[in-house]
Amino acid sequence: MSATDRLIPWLLGIGSLGLLATVYLALVEAPPMGENAGFTAPEAYRILFIHVPFAWVSFTGFALLFGGSLAWYLRRSEIGWRLGVTGARLGLLYSLGVLISGPIWGAAEWGTPWDFSDVRLNTFAVLAGVALFVALGERNSEDTAEIRDSLSAVGIFGFGLVPLTYMATRWWQERHPGPVIGGGEDSGVDPFILQIWLIGAASMQILFIGQTLMTMRLLRMENEVEEMLTILEA
Amino acid sequence: MDDMLALALAYGLLIALLLGHSILTALRMKDLDARLKAAVESMESASKVREGSDLSEE
Numbered sequence: 001m002s003a004t005d006r007l008i009p010w011l012l013g014i015g016s017l018g019l020l021a022t023v024y025l026a027l028v029e030a031p032p033m034g035e036n037a038g039f040t041a042p043e044a045y046r047i048l049f050i051h052v053p054f055a056w057v058s059f060t061g062f063a064l065l066f067g068g069s070l071a072w073y074l075r076r077s078e079i080g081w082r083l084g085v086t087g088a089r090l091g092l093l094y095s096l097g098v099l100i101s102g103p104i105w106g107a108a109e110w111g112t113p114w115d116f117s118d119v120r121l122n123t124f125a126v127l128a129g130v131a132l133f134v135a136l137g138e139r140n141s142e143d144t145a146e147i148r149d150s151l152s153a154v155g156i157f158g159f160g161l162v163p164l165t166y167m168a169t170r171w172w173q174e175r176h177p178g179p180v181i182g183g184g185e186d187s188g189v190d191p192f193i194l195q196i197w198l199i200g201a202a203s204m205q206i207l208f209i210g211q212t213l214m215t216m217r218l219l220r221m222e223n224e225v226e227e228m229l230t231i232l233e234a
Numbered sequence: 235m236d237d238m239l240a241l242a243l244a245y246g247l248l249i250a251l252l253l254g255h256s257i258l259t260a261l262r263m264k265d266l267d268a269r270l271k272a273a274v275e276s277m278e279s280a281s282k283v284r285e286g287s288d289l290s291e292e
């Protein structure tokens with residue numbers, strides 16, 4: 001077992017503990033937000049304590065997908081390909097978290113789970129679709145250079161949606177709340193809420209690194225099994 | 235949707251999502267580990283058979 005493999009249980013354990021602490025802070029310590037704070041669902045707002053870190057970490061997945069796809073496309077890097085696939089799988093996992101929690105909060109707060117006129121919601125859903133396409137494509141196709149090229153191209157061009165999704169609430173703010181960090185004079189958030197978000201994001205990021213190493217190991221093992229079966233069949 | 239129902243549903247589903255992913259990954263790892271061991275054993279027995287037939291030819 002390599003040194004990075006030995007890190008996996010530690011990273012998963014620390015990340016999970018941090019996440020449990022975040023859930024406790026969000027459900028127990030954070031104060032309820034009434035109408036005076038601009039919320040119609042004073043308890044459901046606690047969903048945002050976990051929705052926001054899920055969204056931040058999903059972008060790390062999309063960045064891995066982009067970097068890995070680029071490394072495969074330009075250098076034929078095997079590790080790059082595995083990183084890209086890992087980014088797609090984990091980007092999909094975390095974006096599913098966003099797409100589950102967001103509409104539930106929307107249903108309680110706005111009275112509707114989705115708004116097709118909101119650019120942020122729709123570009124994020126398409127990003128999750130890109131991750132889904134690459135993850136399923138890799139799993140269900142033959143492992144050839146041509147298939148890898150096609151899936152990498154989707155990963156590279158799909159990443160164009162990341163800056164668009166980030167800027168969407170600044171350019172066309174419809175229903176999704178505007179930026180609370182770095183969003184100008186009108187933005188900002190209560191320091192305690194920000195603290196919980198940061199603890200949640202840091203914990204989830206540690207968990208994500210552990211999951212990345214674990215998925216990379218899984219892909220390496222899949223490759224070893226394939227190679228051995230090819231030798232045995234020859 | 236009811237305020238408290240939304241809160242419980244969202245946290246329940248997110249925890250299930252993360253737990254489900256961990257369980258599926260652990261099962262996949264266990265399965266691959268078993269397949270790797272079986273492949274190594276098959277390769278070892280194949281090389282023993284080859285060595286045996288080489289000796290009998292001599």
